[in-house]
Amino acid sequence: MSKFFEKLSEMELNCSDSSAVNIIGEIYDNEIKLIEREIFLATSMGNRYKFSDCNSLLSLRRDMINRRISAYPKDILPYLKDFNESLRKALKELYDNAHQIWKTIKNDKSFCGDMELTAKCFFRYDYPEHHPIQDEDRQKLWKAICDFEWNPIYKDGVSLFPLTFPSDENVSFESFIGMDCPSGTWHVGIDRELTKDMNIINALYNLYEHTNFAITDFIYVRRFETEINIEVRKKI
DSSP: OHHHHHHHHTSOOOOOOSOOSOHHHHHSOHHHHHHHHHHHHHHHHGGGSOHHHHHHHHHHHHHHHHHHHTTOHHHHHHHHHHHHHHHHHHHHHHHHHHHHHHHHHTTOTTSOSEEEEEEEEEEOSSOOTTOSOOOTTHHHHHHHHTOTTTSGGGGGOSSSSOEEETTTTTOOHHHHTTTTSOTTOSOOSSOHHHHTTSOOOHHHHHHHHTSSOOHHHHTTOOOEEEEEEEEEEOOO
16 A cells, blocks of 8 residues: 555656646546545455555545636536535435424334434435536445545445434424524535635535545436434343
8 A cells, every 4th residue: 555655656746738629537546546546456355455544545536636626616517506406306205204203203203212214315326427527436435435444434324424313303404404504604625706606515515525525426426325323222
């Protein structure tokens, strides 16, 4: 690992600002591919590879991609807007389903003991079908990026925090997605002037700021899945 990072640190990390037909293709150059080859190597080694090193690989890849894509804010803005809206809809579905289930079970006497419901939202396991890069190895990379060991913050899903009942029973949806905060609270590294009317939700901020996903990993995602768990604790 140390030799790999020494080699990478000697490379030219500046992305060309020349007009490119395919912005994503320009960003994903040999430097990014070198990191991804190391990620593929790590996935093939299993437990012989330290998860702290895996985390470092993903965060390095994320930082390089995000730094480069920031030079093309107007190019990715439409995808960012669409993703923000898709994410909002997915979380609204999660929120409604969680409340409906909790309403059904909280007074059900067949559940003996203290109950807790936890609701989380995740990306679908399948690699995003709308992503510009559709190489054969993308599903393998997507699996690594979505791995909780590699990407530990993602263990709680895409949202800033999972829904937990009964403690969040009275939390409004607007509060859950951070829309009760002052305008501009949630920033994702793009010119604030361009995104000022976008109503960025806190889950998008969480993905950009806290997880190991690069912005180009998730802005093409349009399919999600939910996980709702019910835990019953009782004394025996």
